[in-house]
Amino acid sequence: MNHVEPLLRVRDAGHRYGDRFGCRGVDFDLWPGEVIAVVGESGSGKSTLLGTLAQRLDLSEGSIRYGRTDGESVDLGHLGESAVRRLWRSEWGFVHQDPADGLRMHVSAGGNVGEPLMADGWRHYGRIREVAAHWLQRVEIPVDRIDDHPTTFSGGMRQRLQIARNLVISPRLVFMDEPTSGLDVSVQARLLDLIRGLVSEFGLSVVIVTHDLAVARLISHRTLVMKDGRVIESGLTDRVLDDPHAAYTQLLVSSILQG
Numbered sequence: 001m002n003h004v005e006p007l008l009r010v011r012d013a014g015h016r017y018g019d020r021f022g023c024r025g026v027d028f029d030l031w032p033g034e035v036i037a038v039v040g041e042s043g044s045g046k047s048t049l050l051g052t053l054a055q056r057l058d059l060s061e062g063s064i065r066y067g068r069t070d071g072e073s074v075d076l077g078h079l080g081e082s083a084v085r086r087l088w089r090s091e092w093g094f095v096h097q098d099p100a101d102g103l104r105m106h107v108s109a110g111g112n113v114g115e116p117l118m119a120d121g122w123r124h125y126g127r128i129r130e131v132a133a134h135w136l137q138r139v140e141i142p143v144d145r146i147d148d149h150p151t152t153f154s155g156g157m158r159q160r161l162q163i164a165r166n167l168v169i170s171p172r173l174v175f176m177d178e179p180t181s182g183l184d185v186s187v188q189a190r191l192l193d194l195i196r197g198l199v200s201e202f203g204l205s206v207v208i209v210t211h212d213l214a215v216a217r218l219i220s221h222r223t224l225v226m227k228d229g230r231v232i233e234s235g236l237t238d239r240v241l242d243d244p245h246a247a248y249t250q251l252l253v254s255s256i257l258q259g
């Protein structure tokens with residue numbers, strides 16, 4: 001019998017800024033193909049948690065284990081830099097809120113998508129360009145824009161390009177930090193649809209930070225609600241949003257804390 005292991009096993013995880021914790025005591029498992037949303041008002045610790053999971057911030061306490069493709073479970077708190085870089089090259093993606101943080105703005109769209117392949121050892125230029133063109137199509141960017149720089153793209157196109165740059169290496173785990181905020185509502189809806197389709201097609205595991213409960217509702221299976229750096233409620237997204245147990249989640253759902 002196949003024994004399925006979680007992709008991430010997070011136990012009592014915390015990150016400290018100086019003498020204050022940005023997030024603390026976080027426990028959850030992320031299973032293959034699962035999308036977890038992290039919600040909460042501004043300052044509740046969402047970005048700190050995401051940064052800690054993604055190894056951008058030190059783990060000050062607790063443990064985070066990751067089940068690699070090769071079947072080995074590694075302790076992210078003690079993984080060397082080169083092993084982490086390897087994960088970014090072949091297993092992980094990170095979609096930033098601001099596409100400029102995840103793209104090279106003065107490299108062509110095709111170059112932006114091809115670069116991660118080259119970093120992963122691809123050498124055949126024609127093949128790389130072909131795959132890049134394929135990915136532009138997948139994210140609904142006209143292929144005749146392949147040689148244009150993202151500086152000439154709209155906000156929505158830039159975000160879709162950032163997604164292509166992340167997905168081209170077929171990651172298993174993608175971190176997303178408010179990927180749809182800052183865009184017009186209609187652009188947001190289209191982008192969310194696209195993300196949702198790609199996530200389910202590729203069976204991606206995702207941790208997505210959002211302050212927008214509609215985003216959590218639309219794409220996540222489970223939701224973690226954060227307040228003051230702690231997860232104060234978690235469960236299936238529909239349950240958390242339709243029948244919130246914590247008083248804070250009830251306020252959040254009734255929009256009083258949003259905006």
Ligand SMILES: Nc1ncnc2c1ncn2[C@@H]1O[C@H](COP(=O)(O)OP(=O)(O)OP(=O)(O)O)[C@@H](O)[C@H]1O
Pocket residue numbers: 017021022023040041042043044045046047048049211
């Ligand atoms: N670089 C930093 N140095 C010190 N404290 C920080 C730093 N970044 C965040 N914090 C603090 O950690 C706590 C959690 O912040 P965090 O940015 O993770 O919240 P958030 O929920 O992501 O908020 P937002 O939605 O506004 O991004 C807050 O009290 C914040 O002031």
